[in-house]
Amino acid sequence: MDFFCNFEAKLSHMLEKITWKDANLFDYISEIEYLYVPEIDDYQYLININKGTRSEAPADKIGTPAFGYSEIVAIFKSRYNEGKLPKQNQYKEYRLWMGSRLRELNLDPDKFWCLFLFAIDYCRSLLTRGITMKATPMEQLQALLAMIDNAQDNPMSLQLKIQKKKTTIESPIALQFLAEAIKKQLEHADTIAELHTREAKDEMENTAESPLIVYFAKILLDFFNTQEHIKSKRKKGANHSLKEMEIVSRLVYFAELSYNKSWTDIENETLKGFLNRYKDYEYPNNVSSIYPEFTVY
Numbered sequence: 001m002d003f004f005c006n007f008e009a010k011l012s013h014m015l016e017k018i019t020w021k022d023a024n025l026f027d028y029i030s031e032i033e034y035l036y037v038p039e040i041d042d043y044q045y046l047i048n049i050n051k052g053t054r055s056e057a058p059a060d061k062i063g064t065p066a067f068g069y070s071e072i073v074a075i076f077k078s079r080y081n082e083g084k085l086p087k088q089n090q091y092k093e094y095r096l097w098m099g100s101r102l103r104e105l106n107l108d109p110d111k112f113w114c115l116f117l118f119a120i121d122y123c124r125s126l127l128t129r130g131i132t133m134k135a136t137p138m139e140q141l142q143a144l145l146a147m148i149d150n151a152q153d154n155p156m157s158l159q160l161k162i163q164k165k166k167t168t169i170e171s172p173i174a175l176q177f178l179a180e181a182i183k184k185q186l187e188h189a190d191t192i193a194e195l196h197t198r199e200a201k202d203e204m205e206n207t208a209e210s211p212l213i214v215y216f217a218k219i220l221l222d223f224f225n226t227q228e229h230i231k232s233k234r235k236k237g238a239n240h241s242l243k244e245m246e247i248v249s250r251l252v253y254f255a256e257l258s259y260n261k262s263w264t265d266i267e268n269e270t271l272k273g274f275l276n277r278y279k280d281y282e283y284p285n286n287v288s289s290i291y292p293e294f295t296v297y
Contacts, residue, residue, distance in 0.1 A: 014091050014110050017081045026073045028108075028115040031226040032219060033072060037292075072291050076118050079290070085117045086124065087255060097254060101247050105230055119219045120255050122291055127207035127215060130286035131200050138195040141182055148179040205284035213257050214278040217271060220248045245271055 018025060079085055087094075094113060102109045135143070148156065157170040158178075169175055189195050207215075224230050224244045234241045249271040253263035262270045 014113060018077050020077075023069060023073075025111055025114050026069060026076070028111040028223060029073055029076065029118050030069065032115065032118075032223050033070060035222055035226065037070070037072070070292075075291055076114070076121070079121065080114075080117070086120045088117060090254075094254065098247065098250065101243065101250075104243055105224075105227075105247070107227075107230075115220070115223060116251060116255075119216055120257075122288060123212055123216045123219070125288040125290040126286050127212045127283070129289050130204065130284075131289055132203070132205045133285050133287055134199050134201055135285065136196050138186075138189060141186065141195075145179050145182060148175050151175075205286065207284060207286075209258065210274060211278050211281045211283065213252055214274050214281065215283065216255070216257060217248050217252060217275065220251065242266075242268075 015022060015025075076085075080088065083089075091113060094116070095109060099109055102112055144158075151172070155170070156172065156175060157168055158175060159166055159168045169178070221240055221244065224240060230241070230244065245268045246266055249263050249265070249268035252258055252271070253261070260270070
C-alpha cells in the first residue's frame, strides 16, 4: 500500500517551481530551438543561468545545463512558475496516460512534459493570440520580382493607386526594366534597415483548428527527429514509427486541441490524414504574442 501511495504522490506534480538548478528539464525545448530559431549561435540574449542575467555565451556553451539557455526558455520558465501554461495542472493524468509510451521510446517524461507544455503555449500564442504582420518592403519587392521573372510569355500588369488616381503598366518590357532596376538597388539592401522593418496589420488572422493541430504535431514530430536512438529504430523508409505517431496523436486529444476520440486510435490515421492535407498550408504571417521569433518550417 505504501508503494502505491508514494507512486501516486510522485505523479501528482512535477515541480511547483522550476529554478535554474533544474534547467536540464528544458533540454527538449532547446533541441527544438536549434531547429527553428534562425542563427541561434548569433543570439545576443542568451541567459546566464547562474546569475540570471543576459550574457553572450560562446557557441559551444549554448546547450549546456549550466550556461546559455535562451530567452525563449527563460520566458517559458517564468510562465511555468506563474502557473500560466495550458494543461499545467494535469501532470498526473499525463504521466498515467503517456508514461509507458514515453518509456518505450526511452524519453525523459519530465523533459517531454515541458516540451509538450511549451508546444501548446507557443502554438496558441502564435496562431490564436498572435500578431499578424505585414510583409516587409523587402518581401514585397521579392514577391514582385518573382512574378515578373516567372511570367514568361503570359500577359502581366502592375497597378499603382494613390487615393483616387491610378496608373497601370502593362508592357512586359517596362516591367522587366523595372525589375532589373529594383535588383540593382537591392544589391545594397543589407544597409537599408527600412527594407526589413515589419509592421503589424490592423486585424489579426486566426488559424483554424486543423492547421493549428498540424503545427503542434510538427513540433513534437520534429523533436523525435533530433533523437538518434528513436530514428535508429524506425522501419526502413519510415518518417516516423507507429509509437511516435501514437504519442503525438494522443497528445492532440489530451491537449484538447480536438475533442474527436479518433485521435486516440492506435493506428492514428487521423494524424496521417491531417499531416498530408496541410503539408503545403500557408500559415498567416504571425509572430507570437509571448515568445521571440521561432519558426516551424
